Amino acid sequence: MKILVPVKRVLDYNVKPRVKSDGTGVDLANVKMSMNPFDEIGVEEAIRLKEKGVATEIVAVSVGPAKAQETLRTALAMGADRAILVQTDDAVEPLAIAKILKAIADAEAPGLVILGKQAIDDDNNQTGQMLAALTGWAQGTFASAVAVDGDSVNVTREVDGGLETVKLKLPAIVTTDLRLNEPRYASLPNIMKAKSKPLDTKTPADYGVDTAPRVKVVKVSEPAARSAGIKVADVDELVAKLKAMGVHS
Amino acid sequence: MKTLVWVEHDGSAVKDATLAVVTAASKLGEVHLLVAGAGVDGVAKEAAAIAGVGKVHVADSAAFGHNLPENIAPLIADLMGSHDAFLAPATTTGKNIAPRVAALLDVMQISEILSVEGEKSFTRPIYAGNAIATVESSDAKLVLTVRGTAFDKAATSGGSGSIEAVGGGSDAGISSFVGAEIAKQDRPELTSAKIIVSGGRALGSSEKYEEVIVPLADKLGAALGASRAAVDAGYVPNDYQVGQTGKIVAPQVYFAIGISGAIQHLAGMKDSKTIVAINKDEDAPIFQVADFGLVADLFSAVPELTGKI
Numbered sequence: 001m002k003i004l005v006p007v008k009r010v011l012d013y014n015v016k017p018r019v020k021s022d023g024t025g026v027d028l029a030n031v032k033m034s035m036n037p038f039d040e041i042g043v044e045e046a047i048r049l050k051e052k053g054v055a056t057e058i059v060a061v062s063v064g065p066a067k068a069q070e071t072l073r074t075a076l077a078m079g080a081d082r083a084i085l086v087q088t089d090d091a092v093e094p095l096a097i098a099k100i101l102k103a104i105a106d107a108e109a110p111g112l113v114i115l116g117k118q119a120i121d122d123d124n125n126q127t128g129q130m131l132a133a134l135t136g137w138a139q140g141t142f143a144s145a146v147a148v149d150g151d152s153v154n155v156t157r158e159v160d161g162g163l164e165t166v167k168l169k170l171p172a173i174v175t176t177d178l179r180l181n182e183p184r185y186a187s188l189p190n191i192m193k194a195k196s197k198p199l200d201t202k203t204p205a206d207y208g209v210d211t212a213p214r215v216k217v218v219k220v221s222e223p224a225a226r227s228a229g230i231k232v233a234d235v236d237e238l239v240a241k242l243k244a245m246g247v248h249s
Numbered sequence: 250m251k252t253l254v255w256v257e258h259d260g261s262a263v264k265d266a267t268l269a270v271v272t273a274a275s276k277l278g279e280v281h282l283l284v285a286g287a288g289v290d291g292v293a294k295e296a297a298a299i300a301g302v303g304k305v306h307v308a309d310s311a312a313f314g315h316n317l318p319e320n321i322a323p324l325i326a327d328l329m330g331s332h333d334a335f336l337a338p339a340t341t342t343g344k345n346i347a348p349r350v351a352a353l354l355d356v357m358q359i360s361e362i363l364s365v366e367g368e369k370s371f372t373r374p375i376y377a378g379n380a381i382a383t384v385e386s387s388d389a390k391l392v393l394t395v396r397g398t399a400f401d402k403a404a405t406s407g408g409s410g411s412i413e414a415v416g417g418g419s420d421a422g423i424s425s426f427v428g429a430e431i432a433k434q435d436r437p438e439l440t441s442a443k444i445i446v447s448g449g450r451a452l453g454s455s456e457k458y459e460e461v462i463v464p465l466a467d468k469l470g471a472a473l474g475a476s477r478a479a480v481d482a483g484y485v486p487n488d489y490q491v492g493q494t495g496k497i498v499a500p501q502v503y504f505a506i507g508i509s510g511a512i513q514h515l516a517g518m519k520d521s522k523t524i525v526a527i528n529k530d531e532d533a534p535i536f537q538v539a540d541f542g543l544v545a546d547l548f549s550a551v552p553e554l555t556g557k558i
């Protein structure tokens with residue numbers, strides 16, 4: 001079984017985003033960019049399925065600028081077999097990404113597509129579900145466990161209040177939640193090896209997908225700042241403040 | 250504009266998250282609801298009583314029993330033939346269904362709206378709430394998910410919506426429900442609680458969480474929360490997590506105990522009305538957002554607080 005793992009290049013998780021003063025977006029110049037952490041979990045899960053003998057080939061895909069090659073090389077160094085970069089400098093919305101991935105899924109015929117549940121830049125949480133709609137495949141979102149069993153997969157999902165398990169017919173779409181696994185670091189020899197793994201470059205037009213945005217970003221602003229309040233000296237003062245607000249047992 | 254709101258329910262009652270969505274929908278136009286499930290007569294009646302509701306579409310079928318998006322999304326896409334906007338709460342179930350509907354309609358969804366700025370214009374958080382985007386849709390129809398804490402809840406009575414059965418309901422045959430482990434709690438739900446008591450990694454163990462955090466929550470009738478660090482360390486179950494990747498909450502009072510205040514945690518609770526922080530590190534970032542900060546050892550301060558409050 002082949003597994004497709006879409007990955008996105010985003011502002012690194014540990015970098016505090018700064019809103020540009022002209023209100024056009026978040027400043028991405030000269031800041032560290034990395035693979036979306038949820039996508040990293042997707043790559044790791046695919047590799048574990050390959051190590052278990054369930055998967056035979058892992059194809060990493062990214063839609064983004066030329067520099068998204070670095071993100072794909074990271075996936076290859078972790079253990080993906082080959083990569084496809086769908087190169088564009090435009091900001092591509094989840095719906096258009098899903099259309100591109102649908103075309104790739106048609107060509108590659110994977111048994112599973114494993115995506116991050118959301119990218120930590122736009123926080124949309126849409127691409128996996130949209131790809132499932134376009135392919136007509138079943139979806140297991142926010143996965144904390146994935147178990148392939150013959151021609152189906154059991155996905156345990158993190159839902160409000162606990163966990164839920166669904167059984168999906170393959171091929172299927174899985175989106176990852178934080179606790180699915182802990183992604184490995186690529187070893188130096190594997191980073192070297194990744195440089196010679198195949199990486200194809202395509203464009204959205206190759207897949208006949210129009211990436212013109214449907215949603216216009218009018219402006220991006222800082223959230224309302226919350227100012228620090230006061231420090232209380234001791235528990236008694238805190239109790240008095242709380243009681244004054246009507247908070248008591 | 251005619252809107253269609255997907256009603257989240259547990260089979261017997263409408264979930265609170267739905268009420269905020271009704272408020273958001275009413276800012277756009279006429280509010281119709283969809284109650285889909287198996288054996289949902291009671292839920293439909295409850296939904297029809299929500300203030301401001303026009304029509305309640307009821308799709309009662311075994312295929313809709315467990316909110317499987319493979320079965321429900323086509324039903325909603327059909328109903329959208331006669332509606333202009335689809336809205337769902339930004340809960341795990343709403344987030345599971347809405348984008349599948351959007352793609353079936355060839356619409357780009359707008360996720361987790363915080364406000365309605367115009368007929369097709371909304372604000373939404375990006376970068377874990379570190380920036381707020383104002384966006385405008387150019388699609389013919391709208392698909393929106395709604396952040397529950399950003400809108401008032403519609404009243405659960407006073408409405409007189411007409412109930413209309415929707416036919417159909419077939420099983421797509423590609424997915425099935427196997428089981429669920431939903432924690433049973435005698436406490437308010439995190440996302441609708443008035444008071445939340447959250448513990449962080451400084452607690453050191455699940456025993457200490459039980460010993461220090463739980464009694465304070467019990468005394469105040471509060472919901473229990475935790476930082477990601479406390480969840481990852483195994484002190485409490487996953488669904489306690491407040492933050493960017495957990496639950497977004499905005500209670501009247503939020504107690505952050507032994508929580509340093511990483512930006513990912515702040516993203517989940519900074520809209521709380523009053524924030525109380527107890528931490529022994531006076532430089533902890535949590536104090537930059539706390540209304541009342543107490544620099545103290547939580548193991549002595551919290552039991553004292555529990556005793557005196």
